[in-house]
Amino acid sequence: MDNLPTLGLGAWLFVSTYLLSLLAIGWLARSAQRSNTLKDFYLAGNGFGFLVLFLTFFATQYSGNTFFAFTGATYRIGFGWILSLHFMTAVVVVYLIFAPKLHALAKEKNYLTPADFIDDRYSCKLLSLVISIIMIIVLCNFTLAQLMAMGRAAQGLSASGGDTAYSSGVVLLALIMVIYGTLGGIRAIAWTDALQGTILLFGFTFLIFLMVDRFGPLENATRILMERDSILGTTFTTRPDAEACRTWLSYILAVGFGVSLYPQAIQRIYAAKSAIVLRKSLAMMAFMPIPTMIIALISGIMALAYFPGLEGATADSAFGTILREIQMHSALGHGLVVVTLAAVLAAMMSTADSALLSVSSMFTKDIVSKYGGANLTEATLTKIAKFTSWGLVLFLVGLAIILREKTSLVQLLDRKIDLLIQLSPAFILGIRANFLRGDAVLAGLSVGVITALVLAFGNFDFVENGKIAGFHPGVIAVVPNLIIATVGSFALKNNNRALE
Amino acid sequence: MNLLSPIVFLILLALGIPWFWPSGNSVLIFGLPAWVVSAIVVSVLCSAFTAYLLRKPWAHEKSKAEDG
Incomplete structure (x- = not known):
């Protein structure tokens, strides 16, 4: 992300206005609060309508880091990364197995956190505690990765590009996120997700046209790569071999069953206003991998064909390279890159804020409320939830700043899917x-x-x-x-x- | 989800992974290698089938409607 295009004054004004609007949304969401309870704070009283639910699902599942990482993955392996289209679709297919019954149970029994289902289904305190702890660890890692990605984006966007820009970016963006999150709870997060999801859709739809305008038809890029394959023996355009086909299958299973069990996604199933709203939102989500993953794939292919030589981890900057080229090519491109960069920041924040709120809910409800001893009132628990969010952000921001050079720790995050898929027997099989x-x-x-x-x-x-x-x-x-x-x-x- | 749906998804899974394409094939469709286009088409079919299944009311919705 170090090679992102730097922004002019107008662009900074646009990004700043967008960030301030998030705080305004947080304030509005606070005004819309119906009661000072955990259910209202974390599930908006189960009142999400179709559009908000769909956009919050979309903004939560597709993070800004995903665009950098997926474009980078295409840059490294070529067309084989089209498998991302399959595994993101698999997430919605897996919802078909458990979301209908889980939604009905959540409505009937007032679930708040994923562990509420486990408690209700198995009556095994230790199992629900272990599941909550695994989910909290996974989400803390996940939030940390998003915070580090925000810092790197800020570093890439600033003229200096130094450590100060990284730290300031992490602190400022995390501060905005925790303010609107604690002001309006899930309502603020879903409403900001709706704004962020809209910017994402807008930014990435136009990006594809500008890529073709700048680099020419996709066929030219594919032919360059085919020629490179025949001369250098690379496999950017050839169909995956047997081992790679097994990896495709593994990714489809791991992401399908793992990502569908993200606690924040489970809580969105709880928060849906009705089964019809949930069905419609999931039906829309079934089609979202097509535009998003294909755009990430085409960006990676264009970068690979026209800007070869990015090795290893630096391949993740392929998306930034493409944006910089488009920005320099035309005035329209410059404007669009600003929107796209706002979309990238939006995607990172919307993913991180949902994860953060989910961790705070699990810590408050599954640990403090159950093992805290005294009978705490709903108002006290909501207060604890807000303090937890602030404490967690403080801790993770510190960690993001300390670990900025230690990419090996970021690699640990890849293991989150390996952990989440272990929860599938408890949830997906257990519900049936x-x-x-x-x-x-x-x-x-x-x-x-x-x-x-x-x-x-x-x-x-x-x-x-x-x-x-x-x-x-x-x-x-x-x-x-x-x-x-x-x-x-x-x-x-x-x-x-x-x-x- | 009825019994037929998992079978349809398994067939789509088998067709979505391009193991059956000849490795030397260099045909391009819309500027993409043919095996990539086939993976995209299968994925679109999978999305459409998922959306089709989500169009129907879920079991508890039906029972609620009957109770109402």
Whole structure:
């Protein structure tokens, strides 16, 4: 992101106006608050309509970092990254399995956090605590990555591009985010997501036309890459080999089952006003990977064809290279790049704010409220939730500044999907299969998490580029997890019968 | 989701991964390698089928309507 185009005064005014409008939305959301309860703060009293729900789903699932990372991934592997289209669609397909029943249960039993379902379904305190802790760890990593991405974007946009710009960017953007988040809770986050989602859609739709205007038809870029493949033996345009095909399958399963279990996404299922609203929003979401992922793919292909030579992690700056070229090419391009950059900031903030609010809800409801001892009132819990958000932001901002050079820690974030997929037996199978028992699910989850982490960090010879024969450690680890959960549940059932 | 839907999704999954394309194929469609276009088409079909399934009311919606 270090090579983002620098902005002029007019562009900074545009970005500043956008950022200030987020604070105004936070204030408006506070005025719309109906009661001082956790349910109103975190789920807006289950009142999300179609447009807000759709845009908040969209802005939450597609982060600004995704555009940089996905364009960078295309730059590294070529057309093979079209697999991103499949795995983002898989997320919505997986919702079909569990969202209908989960939404109905949430309405009926007033769920607030993902662990509320686990409590209700399994009556196993330890299982719901372990699941909350895993989700909090995953989301803290996730928020940290977004904060670091915001800092890098600020660094890339400033004329100096130094460490001060990085730190100021992280502090300023996180401050704006936590102010509107604590002012209006999920309402403020969803409304800002709606604005951010609209900017995203607008910015990226026009980007494709400007790319073709600047670089010419896509066919030219593809032919350049085909020629490079035949001369240098690269595989940018050739179809994936057998191992890569297995990686496609692994990505579809890992992202489909992992990302659909993001706590903030589960809470949006709870917050939908009605089943019809949820169905319509998910139906729209089913089509969103097509424009977003294809634009990221085309940007990566254009950068690869016309700006070769970005190696390793610097390939992630391919998107910035494309934006800079478009900005220099025409006045319209300059204007659009400003909107696109605002969209990138918007995407990062909307992803981070949702994750932050979700962590604060789980910490307050699943840990403080349950294990805090005294009977705390709703108003006190809401206050604790707001303090938690501020404390967490302070901690993560500090971490983002300290770790700015340690990219290896950012790489740890890739493991979040490996962890999240381990929760799929508890949620996705658990909502459909009545025979599943809490103790067996907990045993399976523990084995799955340990196996995934050992395979990912164990430095084994058979692990290549973080994959085993093309499969993610998390996908492999979910097999014993699933077997233990199901076989263990049957064994417990038979054992109970024998005792009776 | 009825019993047929998982089968349709499995077929789409098998067709969406381009394992069956010949490795030396250099045909371009709309400026993209043919196997990429095939993956996009399958993904569009998958999105359309998902949206089609989401068009129908869910079981609890039906029972609520009947109760009402």
